[in-house]
Amino acid sequence: xxxxxxxxSGQENAVNLVVRHRGRDRAVSIxxxxxxxxxxxxxxxxxxxxxxxxxxxxxxxxxxxHHDVTVRHLGDDRFEVSGDFGSEIVExxxxxxxxxxxxxxxxxxxxxxxxxxxxxxxxxxxxxRVGDRVAVGEGVLVLEAMKMENEIQAERAGILRxxxxxxGDAVExxxxxxxxx
Amino acid sequence: xxxxxxxxxxxxxxxxxxxxxIRAARDLGIxxxxxxxxxxxxxxxxxxxxxxxxxxxxxxxxxxxxAERIVDLAVHIGADAVHPGYGFLAENADFARLCADRDVAFxxxxxxxxxxxxxxxESRRLMRAAGVxxxxxxxSALETVEEAATTAGEIGYPVILKASAGGGGKGMRLxxxxxxxxxxxxxxxSEALAxxxxxxxxxxxxxxxxxxxxxxxxxxxxxxxxxLGERECSLQRRHxxxxxxxxxxxxxxxxxxxxxxxxxAAAETVGYTNAGTVEFLLSSDGTFxxxxxxxxxxxxxxxxxxxxxxxxxxxxxxxxxxEALGPEFDNVECRGHAIEVRLYxxxxxxxxxxxxxxxxxxxxxxxxxxxxxCGIREGSEVTxxxxxxxxxxxxFGADRQAAIRRLRRALAELRIEGVKTNxxxxxxxxxxxxxxxxxxxxxxxxxxxxxGDLAPSFxxxxxxxVVMAAAIEYAERRSRRAASxxxxxxxxxxxxxGRREAxxxxx
Numbered sequence: 001x002x003x004x005x006x007x008x009s010g011q012e013n014a015v016n017l018v019v020r021h022r023g024r025d026r027a028v029s030i031x032x033x034x035x036x037x038x039x040x041x042x043x044x045x046x047x048x049x050x051x052x053x054x055x056x057x058x059x060x061x062x063x064x065x066h067h068d069v070t071v072r073h074l075g076d077d078r079f080e081v082s083g084d085f086g087s088e089i090v091e092x093x094x095x096x097x098x099x100x101x102x103x104x105x106x107x108x109x110x111x112x113x114x115x116x117x118x119x120x121x122x123x124x125x126x127x128x129r130v131g132d133r134v135a136v137g138e139g140v141l142v143l144e145a146m147k148m149e150n151e152i153q154a155e156r157a158g159i160l161r162x163x164x165x166x167x168g169d170a171v172e173x174x175x176x177x178x179x180x181x
Numbered sequence: 182x183x184x185x186x187x188x189x190x191x192x193x194x195x196x197x198x199x200x201x202x203i204r205a206a207r208d209l210g211i212x213x214x215x216x217x218x219x220x221x222x223x224x225x226x227x228x229x230x231x232x233x234x235x236x237x238x239x240x241x242x243x244x245x246x247x248a249e250r251i252v253d254l255a256v257h258i259g260a261d262a263v264h265p266g267y268g269f270l271a272e273n274a275d276f277a278r279l280c281a282d283r284d285v286a287f288x289x290x291x292x293x294x295x296x297x298x299x300x301x302x303e304s305r306r307l308m309r310a311a312g313v314x315x316x317x318x319x320x321s322a323l324e325t326v327e328e329a330a331t332t333a334g335e336i337g338y339p340v341i342l343k344a345s346a347g348g349g350g351k352g353m354r355l356x357x358x359x360x361x362x363x364x365x366x367x368x369x370x371s372e373a374l375a376x377x378x379x380x381x382x383x384x385x386x387x388x389x390x391x392x393x394x395x396x397x398x399x400x401x402x403x404x405x406x407x408x409l410g411e412r413e414c415s416l417q418r419r420h421x422x423x424x425x426x427x428x429x430x431x432x433x434x435x436x437x438x439x440x441x442x443x444x445x446a447a448a449e450t451v452g453y454t455n456a457g458t459v460e461f462l463l464s465s466d467g468t469f470x471x472x473x474x475x476x477x478x479x480x481x482x483x484x485x486x487x488x489x490x491x492x493x494x495x496x497x498x499x500x501x502x503x504e505a506l507g508p509e510f511d512n513v514e515c516r517g518h519a520i521e522v523r524l525y526x527x528x529x530x531x532x533x534x535x536x537x538x539x540x541x542x543x544x545x546x547x548x549x550x551x552x553x554x555c556g557i558r559e560g561s562e563v564t565x566x567x568x569x570x571x572x573x574x575x576x577f578g579a580d581r582q583a584a585i586r587r588l589r590r591a592l593a594e595l596r597i598e599g600v601k602t603n604x605x606x607x608x609x610x611x612x613x614x615x616x617x618x619x620x621x622x623x624x625x626x627x628x629x630x631x632x633g634d635l636a637p638s639f640x641x642x643x644x645x646x647v648v649m650a651a652a653i654e655y656a657e658r659r660s661r662r663a664a665s666x667x668x669x670x671x672x673x674x675x676x677x678x679g680r681r682e683a684x685x686x687x688x
Contacts, residue, residue, distance in 0.1 A: 015656040019648045022639075028652040032660075039649050046645075050653055057542070058650060067646055070542055070598050071654040079651040082542070082598040085639065086605050088647045092655040119537050119565055145565050150534050 016095040021088065027095070112161060114179045115152070117171040121145030125167050132160050140178055141165070154180060184503035187211050187261040187286070192226070193251050194266030196556030197572040198478075199226035202264045205494035214258055216251060218244035220564050225556055232258065239566045245269045248276045255285045262286035262501055264494075268568065271477040272299065288501040290476050294451040298474040302345040302383055308471045311450040313443045316462065316470040318385035326366050332384045333362060339387040342366060344373030344380075351376040353420075355387060388470065390622035391462040393417065394429050395475075396444035397485045399496055400454045401506045408441030409485050409493075410515045415621035416610070418533070423603070423626065424610065425481035426520040427488045430581065430619030431463060440469055447474060456482070456497050462623075480523065480573070483554060487519035487577040518584040519577045522607045524555070524597070526569040529606035530637060535569045538562075541599035546591035550577040550584070553591075563600050571597065581619065585611055609635040 014031040029040035037048045049061040053068070060067045069083040081088050124142040128134055139151040140160070162179035165171060189212040192202045199215050203226065206213040214232035217224070220239035227233040234254055237244035248270055255263050263280050265271040265288070274292040281287065289295070298304050302322060308315050317336050322345060323329040333340045333356065342365055344352025352373035354365040366382070374380035392415045400406040413429030414422045432440070444459035451474075458479050460472040482493050491509060500506070526536045543559040555572025563569060574591055578584035589611050592604055610616050613635065615625060629635050 015652075015659065017652050017655060019652050021644060021648050021651075026648055028648060030652050030656040032653070032656060037653055039652070041645060041649065046649070048649065048653075058654075060646070060650060062646070068596075069646070069650050070596075071650050072541065073654070073658065077655075079654055081647045081650050082596070083646075084593055084596070085643050085647075086637070087598065087601065090647060090651040092651050119535070121565070145535060148535060151532060152534075153532055155531075 018093045018095050020091040020093070112179055112181045113156065113158075114162075115140075115155075115177050117143065117175045117177055119145050120170075120172050121150075123165045123167055123169045123171060123177075124149055126163065126165070127151075128160050130160055130163055134158065134160055134180065143171070143177075152177065156180065185261070187498065187502055189214060189232075189258065189260045190262045190264055190288070190498065191216065191251070191255045191258065191260035191285075192230070192264050192266065193245065193270055194264070194268070195221050195224070195226060195245060195567065196570065197554050198266035198268075198480075198556070200229060200556055201554055202266060202494055203230050205492065205498060206264075208492070208495055209498060211498070214260060216245070216254065218566070220562070220566050224561060225558050228558070234258065239564065241269065241567065248273065248279055252276075252279045252283050252285060255280070256283050260285060262288050262498070264288040264498070265477070267477050267480055272475075274299065286501045288455065288497050289478075290453050290455050290457060294453045295476045297451045298453075298476050300345055301343060301347060301473060302381065304473065305383075305471075307450055308447055311446045313447050313450075313471045314469060316385040316388065316472075319383045322381035322383055323366070326363050329366050329384060330359065330362055333359065336384065336386045339389075340384050341387045342369040342382050342384055344369065344377055344382055346377035346379050346381065347373060352382065388462050388464050390624060391464050392429070392431055392621060393422075393460065393472070393623050394432060394440070394463045394469070395458050395460040395479075396440050397479075397482070397493070398444050398448050398453070398457050398459060399493070399500070399506060399510060400448055400457070401500050402454050402503055403505045405506050405510075406445045406448050406453070407506065407510050407513065408444050409489055409491065409510075409513050411437060411440060412479075412481055412484055413621065414481060415623050416616075416626050417623050418626050418630065420623075422481065422523070424520065424522050424607070425484050426518065426581070426584070427484040428515055428518065429463075430621070436467065436469075443469070443471070447471065455500050456493055465622075480570075481521050483552060483573065483575045484519040484521045487552065487575060488515040488517055489513050490516070517577055517579050518581045519575055520581075520584045520588050521573050521575045522588065522592075523573055523603075524571045525603045526563045526571055526600040527603055528601040529603040529635075533603075535565070536563070536601035537565050537569070538600040540597065542596055543598075544594065544596040546574065546594035548590070548594075550587045551575070551591045552577070557597075571602070585617070605637050606635060609637065 014029050017028045019026050019028050031038045035049050035051050037050050039046045051059045053059045056070045056072050058069050058071055069081055072080045074080055077091050077093055079090050121143045124144045126141045127139045134154040136157050138154050140154055141152050143150050143152055158180040161181045164176045190206050192199050192215045203213040213230045215226045215230040216234055216236040217227050218239050237247055263285055270276040274296040277287040277292040305315050306320050319332045339357045342354040352369050354369040356362050356365045369382045370380040373382055394411050394413055396411050397409040411429050411432050412425050412427045414425045416424040447459045456478050458475040461469040462472050463469045486493055527533045528536055540557050540559055540561040545553045552575040557571050576584045576588035576591055578587050592608055
């Protein structure tokens, strides 16, 4: 646990975290007293006023600029932050846990990514074969859901290592579709 | 025909349009009854209507498309009329006949008018006879590829192959040169057969980068047909409209008069009554061509309501009751400017993949000039069974600029959470210089999407906010957990746990 005692008494602990957002790991330290929060984000120190308005809704003031965001815990270390910018998925890790995970990862050095069905549907067509090299944006398969045929496109380039489905298969949301390396 | 007053209307639809019709019925003091599928029991139409009746399982073929069951229900509950909304059974002439056979008024045009406009080839012949300009091209189905080649040679490339029974871009093939014709012809026929059950295709001259401009008409059962002005619907993604406005930035008063007269002639020639829309392609040189007639209420009808001050759904019901169109329908003048955006549960930056799920938060915009026609509530479930349209947002202003500013304000106030939506796409579109100049055509949005012009910008400041908000939440959850160790820490013995519990209970 990367928790350190704050200097003065009566203050809550400063919590050191690593937040993964859009493929970037960022070091964040949080110190909170009531609704006032001091955040050390990389080199900068930022003062915020954070109120829980209702349920998951947070009213955040940063130097007089207001943001209302909803923060939902998605399970494990994942959170969804929504606002007028849409929705963003972030992963929050305790700094020490992150360090341990990083050194373990370093040994395995796997860059495989497994892509799952985002909703229940039916596989209409598989557009590539195992071993094929796919580019970003290239169609991998066609999934019929919500009365529409949707082409599932590769979000990263690589070699298709595994296909878990074939044309005609019914899939549930979360079922693995393919693995790309 | 002597007018009769409806006391109850059955609404054979779901989502935002069911809500829209409930409101119109209530404005007229008519009892509203909705049908619902098993997936829609808890949805907004059921919550708002006076009466609601289960019609079947979630798939629309077993519920909202069950024509006979719906008419049986209408008779059983004593409904005087059925409003079909749009989609589902709205343009099904057999359903309209079924209603008439059981003495239930169908809020829409006569089945004969529907059927004649439903065939693209027949409607082209009728329009030509009525003097309504049509896109140059064939007027009969092409039996062979040789026949297609002859016709294409006559009208000149590029040409477009279309399915007679078509719509929504299905069975359509653009042919730029003669050598592409044979494969395009075969593909169009097989796609038409697969989509519509008949493989009749015909050829039209391909108009380069036209606008889609349509005329709203209203016709009573006493021979009066009026034009209510145009809507500009050029912003489409793959032939599906996403943003509509009235008036069109390209339509002059003179052009409006001529297009309106053509639309009225089109309606009169098929004996049309009730609300309808005549769609035209408008080329850059100001020539317009009949495209098709939609024999129903359109999704985008609110923009016409905003600039005319009329209530089209109320008028639909009044016309179906046999009333004559009132004086408010004479010489309708449009005032101001209205823009509508269609809100979809889809991811505009990942190939528009539908995004089903639970609506965890909904804040609809309010204030001057804003109207929201939505079919969802907080807690609604967007399912995979139906079209993922959630509703529409309409902004009204003194002119186009003012309407755009209000729409931006409305989109900034709007929150729909739990599902991905196309709202960020509209936010980008409302800043786009081509959109702002009003220089639109029906392929513009597809071009911009392909080139990445409308890709979202995500500033460093926003990224900081997201990261901080999640980190604060994580720290908050952990301190809460630390305050109640019973819930998470299973490593301690029962004795230790008991001791902790005792401590926790102390004041």
